[in-house]
Amino acid sequence: MARIVQKFGGTSVGDIARIRNVANRVKAEIDRGNEVAVVVSAMSGVTNQLVAYCNELSADHDQREYDAVVATGEQVTSGLLAIALQGLGIQARSWSGWQIPIISDDAHGKARIVDIKGDEIDKSMKAGHVAVIAGFQGIGPDNRVSTLGRGGSDTTAVAVAAAIKADRCDIYTDVDGVYTTDPRIVKSARKVDKISYEEMLEMASLGAKVLQTRSVEMAMKHRVRVQVLSSFSDAPGTLVCDEDEIVEKELVTGIAYSRDEAKVTLIGVSDQPGIAAGVFGPLSAANINVDMIVQNTSQDGTTDITFTTTRTDLDRALKVVKESIKVPYKSIGSDKSVVKVSVIGVGMRSHAGVAQTMFKALADKGINIQVISTSEIKVSVLIAEEYTELALRALHTAYGLDAA
Numbered sequence: 001m002a003r004i005v006q007k008f009g010g011t012s013v014g015d016i017a018r019i020r021n022v023a024n025r026v027k028a029e030i031d032r033g034n035e036v037a038v039v040v041s042a043m044s045g046v047t048n049q050l051v052a053y054c055n056e057l058s059a060d061h062d063q064r065e066y067d068a069v070v071a072t073g074e075q076v077t078s079g080l081l082a083i084a085l086q087g088l089g090i091q092a093r094s095w096s097g098w099q100i101p102i103i104s105d106d107a108h109g110k111a112r113i114v115d116i117k118g119d120e121i122d123k124s125m126k127a128g129h130v131a132v133i134a135g136f137q138g139i140g141p142d143n144r145v146s147t148l149g150r151g152g153s154d155t156t157a158v159a160v161a162a163a164i165k166a167d168r169c170d171i172y173t174d175v176d177g178v179y180t181t182d183p184r185i186v187k188s189a190r191k192v193d194k195i196s197y198e199e200m201l202e203m204a205s206l207g208a209k210v211l212q213t214r215s216v217e218m219a220m221k222h223r224v225r226v227q228v229l230s231s232f233s234d235a236p237g238t239l240v241c242d243e244d245e246i247v248e249k250e251l252v253t254g255i256a257y258s259r260d261e262a263k264v265t266l267i268g269v270s271d272q273p274g275i276a277a278g279v280f281g282p283l284s285a286a287n288i289n290v291d292m293i294v295q296n297t298s299q300d301g302t303t304d305i306t307f308t309t310t311r312t313d314l315d316r317a318l319k320v321v322k323e324s325i326k327v328p329y330k331s332i333g334s335d336k337s338v339v340k341v342s343v344i345g346v347g348m349r350s351h352a353g354v355a356q357t358m359f360k361a362l363a364d365k366g367i368n369i370q371v372i373s374t375s376e377i378k379v380s381v382l383i384a385e386e387y388t389e390l391a392l393r394a395l396h397t398a399y400g401l402d403a404a
C-alpha cells in the first residue's frame with residue numbers, strides 16, 4: 001500500500017462532469033489499495049474572476065481582504081469533490097487550510113507555508129477517509145486566511161505530501177507531463193520522462209508555470225517524489241526526482257519563457273564608485289525585485305545602466321528611480337514589450353558552447369538580444385516580445401529537442 005497525494009488543477013475541476021471524472025480517478029487509486037489525500041484548485045477561471053473583482057473595487061486593495069475573497073474558489077471545489085466522492089460510496093471530507101492547519105507567514109497574497117500539522121489528515125487517512133484539501137490557502141499569524149501566490153495549490157500538495165510522508169505527490173493538470181518547452185506554443189515539444197529537482201526549479205522560476213516554483217523548492221527540500229500527469233488521459237507523466245536517478249542526461253533539458261518582464265534603461269549615468277548601490281539601493285528598499293542587470297563601460301565619464309523587473313512592478317520602479325535616486329543621469333526609458341527566454345540543463349556544467357548555440361540560433365532568425373544573464377545551469381536572454389514563438393521554436397530545433 002502506498003500513500004499518495006493527488007492534486008487536481010483548475011481545468012481538471014473546471015465543471016461538474018470534470019469533478020466527477022476526478023472523483024473516479026481518486027476512486028481508482030483507492031481501489032488499487034492506496035491511501036489517498038487530495039488537494040484541489042479552484043474551477044478554471046474562478047480565481048481570475050475573484051482577483052478582477054478586487055481590482056475593480058480598488059487597484060490598491062487590502063491584501064487581507066484579497067485573500068478572504070480569492071481563497072473561496074478552492075473551498076467550493078473541495079466541497080464539490082467531497083460530494084462527488086460520497087456519491088461513489090467513498091467516505092470523504094473537505095478541509096480548508098485553517099482546519100488542518102496549514103500555517104503561513106503574514107505575507108498576504110503571496111504567503112509562504114511555515115508549518116503543516118499532518119496529524120488530522122493522518123488520522124482521517126487511517127480511518128479510511130479521503131481528505132479533500134482546499135489548495136492555495138493557509139492561515140496567517142494574524143489568524144486570518146492567507147493565499148500562497150498564483151499557482152499555489154501545487155505548493156499545498158507538495159507540503160501536504162511532505163507532512164504526511166507520502167510516497168508520491170501526483171500533480172494532475174491539462175498536459176500529460178513536463179515538456180521540453182510549453183507544448184501550447186511549440187508543437188514539436190517533447191515530454192520529458194524524468195527531470196531533476198534543480199532543472200525543474202529553474203524551469204518553473206524562469207516561467208514554465210506547469211509547477212509553482214515554491215512547490216519545487218519544497219519538493220527538493222523534503223525529497224518528495226512529484227509526478228506531473230494529465231487528468232484527461234492515462235499517458236505516463238513526468239517524474240521530478242534526484243539527478244542521480246536520471247541516466248540519460250541531455251545538454252539542454254528545457255526552454256522556458258516569461259512574459260512578466262519589463263526593461264528600464266538609465267542613460268548617461270555619471271560613472272563613479274557607488275552608482276550601482278545608489279541606483280539599486282532605493283529599488284530594494286521599495287521591495288522591487290530586479291532581475292537582469294547590464295552596465296556599459298563609460299567613454300565620456302557617463303554610462304548606461306539597464307535592468308529588468310516584472311511588468312507589475314514597472315510603474316513603481318519608475319517612480320522610485322525618478323523620486324529617490326540621487327545619482328545624476330540624463331534620461332530614463334522603459335519597455336514592457338520584452339520577454340525572457342531561457343535554456344536550462346545540468347549538462348551545461350560540464351559542456352562549453354551552450355550559450356553560443358543560443359546566440360547563433362537567435363542571430364540566424366534576426367532576433368536581437370537586449371540583455372544576457374547566465375548561471376551554472378541556465379542561459380537567459382531578453383528579446384522583443386513579438387519574437388517569442390519564433391525564438392522558442394528556433395532554440396528548440398537548435399538544441400535537437402524536436403520530437404521525431
Ligand code: ADP
Binds near residue numbers: 008009151172207254
Ligand atoms: P493547473 O491549472 O492544472 O495548475 P497550469 O495552467 O497552472 O495548470 O499549468 C499547466 C500549463 O503549463 C500547461 O497547460 C502548459 O501550457 C503550461 N506549460 C508551460 N511550460 C510548460 C512545460 N515546459 N511543460 C508542460 N506545460 C507547460
Ligand code: ASP
Binds near residue numbers: 149
Ligand atoms: N486557484 C489558484 C490560481 O489560479 C491556485 C492554483 O490554481 O494553483 O492561482
Ligand code: MG
Binds near residue numbers: 151154210212
Ligand atoms: Mg497551476
